[in-house]
Amino acid sequence: MSAYFDSALLVKAYCAEETSPQAIALIRQAAPPVPFTHFHALEIPNALRLKRHRQELSEAELTGALRDLQNDLDTGLLQMPRYDLPLVFEKAAALSADYTVATGARSLEVAHVAAALAVGASEFVSFDRRQRNLAAKAGLRVLPARLPAEYS
Secondary structure: OOEEEOHHHHHOOOOOOOOHHHHHHHHHHOOOOEEOOHHHHHHHHHHHHHHHHOOOOOHHHHHHHHHHHHHHHHHOOEEOOOOOHHHHHHHHHHHHHHHHHHHOOOHHHHHHHHHHHHOOOOEEEOOOHHHHHHHHHOOOEEEOOOOOHHHO
16 A cells, blocks of 8 residues: 545545546556545545535435445455554654644644554645645655645
């Protein structure tokens, strides 16, 4: 597993957003399985349900998105890697101490970068500037090399 994807980027594969085509292209370029951590397991379904709450998705679209997510888990495209969850929190605390003042990264952004390190990823895929900055400082190669115009 060399590429770790931010939850917000993975969400774009399950519901139509402006940058979904770019996100899907990045996911397709990754060698499966794509790491799916405890953070993803909480954040992605919750983000989809929030979209329903905000009326950005219909009930049918939410059901379809959750079904597609489960299908990607069942087929092995997404896979829970073996990692030491307490170690992730230790790494996150160290990353926070070292880089949050400089990057402005929020707790879950820090946790994802720590999880990427814990699962042995060499690349971090995100459209989020703070998270990309933190991942680079942590020694991960950040993708995509250029952000979509919507994030520039």
